[in-house]
Structure formats: structure tokens, C-alpha cells
Amino acid sequence: MSARGRHLSDERRAALESALKDGAGYNDLRLVGFSPSTISRAKARLGLRRDDTAATGKEAVPPSAPADPVEIARLKGRVSALTAENKTLADRARKAEDLRAGLFGLTETPPDPVAFRAPEGGDGGAETIVLFLSDLHWGEVVSLPAMDGLNSFDLEIARARLGRYFQTVADLATKHWTGPAPARLILVLGGDLVSGEIHAELAKTNEAKALPAVKDLASHLAEGVALLRRRLSCPIDVVSLAGNHGRSTLKPESKESAETSYDILVSDFLEMALRGRDGIAFWVPSSVDAVFSVYGWRVLATHGDRIGSRGGTGFIGPAATAARGMKRLVADYAARGVHLDLIMIGHFHTPLMLEEGFVNGCLPGPSEYSRDGRFRPAPARQIWLTIHPRRGVTATRWINVGSPSEGALYAPPPEDRELRPRWRVPAVSVPRE
Numbered sequence: 001m002s003a004r005g006r007h008l009s010d011e012r013r014a015a016l017e018s019a020l021k022d023g024a025g026y027n028d029l030r031l032v033g034f035s036p037s038t039i040s041r042a043k044a045r046l047g048l049r050r051d052d053t054a055a056t057g058k059e060a061v062p063p064s065a066p067a068d069p070v071e072i073a074r075l076k077g078r079v080s081a082l083t084a085e086n087k088t089l090a091d092r093a094r095k096a097e098d099l100r101a102g103l104f105g106l107t108e109t110p111p112d113p114v115a116f117r118a119p120e121g122g123d124g125g126a127e128t129i130v131l132f133l134s135d136l137h138w139g140e141v142v143s144l145p146a147m148d149g150l151n152s153f154d155l156e157i158a159r160a161r162l163g164r165y166f167q168t169v170a171d172l173a174t175k176h177w178t179g180p181a182p183a184r185l186i187l188v189l190g191g192d193l194v195s196g197e198i199h200a201e202l203a204k205t206n207e208a209k210a211l212p213a214v215k216d217l218a219s220h221l222a223e224g225v226a227l228l229r230r231r232l233s234c235p236i237d238v239v240s241l242a243g244n245h246g247r248s249t250l251k252p253e254s255k256e257s258a259e260t261s262y263d264i265l266v267s268d269f270l271e272m273a274l275r276g277r278d279g280i281a282f283w284v285p286s287s288v289d290a291v292f293s294v295y296g297w298r299v300l301a302t303h304g305d306r307i308g309s310r311g312g313t314g315f316i317g318p319a320a321t322a323a324r325g326m327k328r329l330v331a332d333y334a335a336r337g338v339h340l341d342l343i344m345i346g347h348f349h350t351p352l353m354l355e356e357g358f359v360n361g362c363l364p365g366p367s368e369y370s371r372d373g374r375f376r377p378a379p380a381r382q383i384w385l386t387i388h389p390r391r392g393v394t395a396t397r398w399i400n401v402g403s404p405s406e407g408a409l410y411a412p413p414p415e416d417r418e419l420r421p422r423w424r425v426p427a428v429s430v431p432r433e
């Protein structure tokens with residue numbers, strides 16, 4: 001050891017302490033000749049820690065943590081939770097990256113073009129039109145003021161609505177028809193053709209008694225069927241069914257219900273009026289049901305008052321009653337070995353499409369009776385079906401026959417109900433080079 005090391009001059013000691021105060025590092029001081037012990041003593045004099053980084057050039061050593069087992073367990077749990085959370089976040093970030101990559105991949109180029117090709121040679125099967133015309137209630141009067149301006153009905157309106165019906169059918173079957181011309185038209189007169197006097201209030205308020213109503217209606221139906229025959233090139237088959245309003249007995253009777261029905265009398269007058277016309281055939285079953293086939297599809301038409309189910313069912317209204325009745329008809333005919341493909345009924349004055357078939361509307365529209373029952377007001381309308389040889393029912397239309405002059409129910413909605421969503425037009429995509 002040198003003399004300079006053992007006896008540090010006052011000048012060098014002051015220089016050392018000054019350097020330590022300025023934060024000089026251990027290695028720096030060693031380089032200028034200060035020994036470790038000299039540096040330590042100087043630090044002790046100045047009250048600096050031995051492990052001071054600036055003085056020693058070594059990492060500071062943290063004070064040792066208390067070895068509390070509870071604290072250790074808590075910290076371990078915290079570490080595990082943070083590790084799991086970190087993994088979840090990493091997974092989410094990875095999935096987001098995948099989704100972004102997928103979306104960008106999808107939208108980078110437009111979808112591949114797809115072409116639907118028409119079947120070779122086309123499907124030339126001509127279809128048959130089935131019309132269920134029912135519940136005309138010819139002769140009934142519905143008062144516009146009593147219906148709060150919603151609907152009205154009398155003989156003049158009935159004639160106008162029936163005229164619109166036949167004109168619309170003729171237009172749909174010609175001007176608005178595509179493909180092979182209709183092969184056949186089946187017109188089912190589905191009952192309740194006249195209002196009848198089956199209730200005292202009808203007997204009091206009807207504009208026409210049953211027999212004059214029968215004659216008046218038959219002449220208008222004859223013109224309607226003749227119009228169809230003139231406009232269409234296909235044969236027309238007319239099927240006639242009895243309804244409950246057309247009965248000539250005070251109460252419904254099961255026996256001879258067809259023979260005693262004014263509805264069937266309408267059909268008889270119609271047949272007489274069209275006698276000698278080519279291409280028109282009539283069928284009046286003695287039963288209340290008519291079962292016929294269209295290309296092998298079995299159709300059951302019946303008025304709807306004799307389906308083993310009647311009345312309404314709570315807020316569902318006639319839908320549940322009609323559906324239950326149709327199930328009973330299916331079961332009835334299945335027991336006879338007859339599978340039914342389609343059922344068509346009227347009577348409920350409520351246009352419906354159900355699992356087994358259709359419920360028709362009516363000609364008068366809502367009346368004082370339906371208003372009192374708080375049935376939902378359905379506009380006057382009649383059903384149109386188109387049946388294809390292979391596809392079965394291909395088109396269902398509801399022919400609306402009312403006019404705004406007959407009640408607010410037939411007026412278009414006011415303009416202030418128009419909703420104007422912000423339609424977005426897809427941007428034109430340019431195929432990539």
C-alpha cells in the first residue's frame with residue numbers, strides 16, 4: 001500500500017467527498033486512484049449508503065419482503081388471475097385479428113358472380129285457376145253511419161263489387177298471366193250467396209227477400225261467368241255448395257240441406273241462364289262437401305258451418321276454430337280412405353291461410369254483427385288460387401273488391417303515414433386487376 005493511500009491529504013479527501021456529493025460513481029473514483037476502503041470511509045462520513053448505485057456502480061438491493069405465508073398465497077393467487085386475464089386478452093386480440101383479416105379478405109374482392117340458369121326446355125305445365133266465391137250475402141244491408149264510416153253494403157254495392165271481382169279475375173288470367181294459358185278454371189260457389197231471413201234482424205233490414213235476391217244474383221253471376229268464358233280460352237267448371245244463410249228452414253237441418261238451400265237455387269238459375277253455352281259445366285253435390293281433384297291434388301271445398309268446430313277462440317278469433325275444423329275434416333276423410341291435399345272454406349268472413357288450407361273472405365266486409373263481436377275488420381275480398389300439375393298451389397291472391405266510396409276501409413293510407421328510411425345504394429365495386 002502506498003503512502004498516499006495510508007495518509008490521504010486534506011485536499012484529496014475534500015476532492016473525494018465533493019465528487020461523492022456530486023454523484024460520482026464507484027468505478028470513476030477507482031480510476032482516479034481512490035481505494036475501496038477510502039471510498040467506503042468517505043461515504044460513511046457523508047452518511048451515504050454502501051449500496052448507493054451512484055457510488056458503487058451496482059444494482060440496488062431491495063429490502064427483503066416479510067415471509068408472510070398468507071401474503072404469499074394472496075400474491076400467488078393474484079399472479080394466477082393476472083396470467084389468466086392476460087391469456088384471455090391475448091386470445092381476444094388474436095380472434096379480432098382473425099376476424100379483421102377475414103372481413104378484409106371478404107371485402108377486398110367482390111363476391112364471385114352466380115348465375116341461376118333456367119331449366120332446359122322450361123316447365124310447360126299449364127296451371128288451373130281455382131276460385132272460391134262465397135259469402136256474398138246478396139240482399140244484406142250494412143249501414144255506413146252505424147259502422148263509423150268504415151264500410152257499407154247494399155244491393156248496388158254488391159253488384160259493383162261482383163263486377164270488379166269478375167273483371168279482376170279476367171285481367172289476372174289474361175293481361176297479367178305469364179306462361180301457358182290456364183288449362184281450366186274451377187269456380188266454387190261456396191255458400192251464403194244470399195243473406196236470407198235466418199235471423200229476425202236480417203228479415204227486417206235486408207234490402208231484398210231471399211227469392212228476389214236469388215234471381216238478381218243469378219243474373220249477375222251469369223254475366224260474370226259469361227265474361228270469363230269470353231275472355232279466357234279454357235273451360236269453366238262451376239261447383240255449388242250450400243251455406244247456412246241460404247237455408248230455407250228456420251234452424252239448420254242436416255237432412256236435405258242442399259235440396260232446400262237458396263244457394264243451390266242460385267246455381268240452378270245460373271245453369272238455366274248459361275244453358276247452351278259451350279265450355280261451361282256444373283256440378284251440385286248432394287253433400288255439403290265437394291271433393292275434386294286438380295292434377296291429382298285432392299281438394300275439399302265446403303262452406304265452413306259444418307266442420308265440427310264453431311265459434312271464436314279468444315283473441316285468436318276464428319283462426320283456431322277453422323284450424324280445428326280442418327283437422328277434423330282431414331281425420332274424417334282419412335277414415336274414409338281419402339287423403340286431402342287442400343281444404344277451402346268460407347263462412348268465417350276472415351281471409352286466412354292455415355296449415356290445411358284457406359278460409360275465404362266475404363263480399364259485404366265488416367258488418368254491425370262483426371263490429372259487435374269486435375272481430376278485426378277485414379276488407380271485402382275473395383280468394384284466387386293457381387294450381388300447377390307438379391308444384392300444387394303456386395299462387396294465392398286476395399281479390400279486393402271494395403272501393404273508397406264504400407267506406408274508409410278501402411281508402412289508401414294517408415300520406416303522413418309514409419315512412420322514408422335512408423336507403424343506401426351499394427357502391428360500385430371495381431374488379432381488381
Ligand SMILES: [Fe+2]
Pocket residue numbers: 135137192245347348349362
Ligand atoms: Fe257468411
Ligand SMILES: [Fe+2]
Pocket residue numbers: 192243244245303305346347348
Ligand atoms: Fe256462413
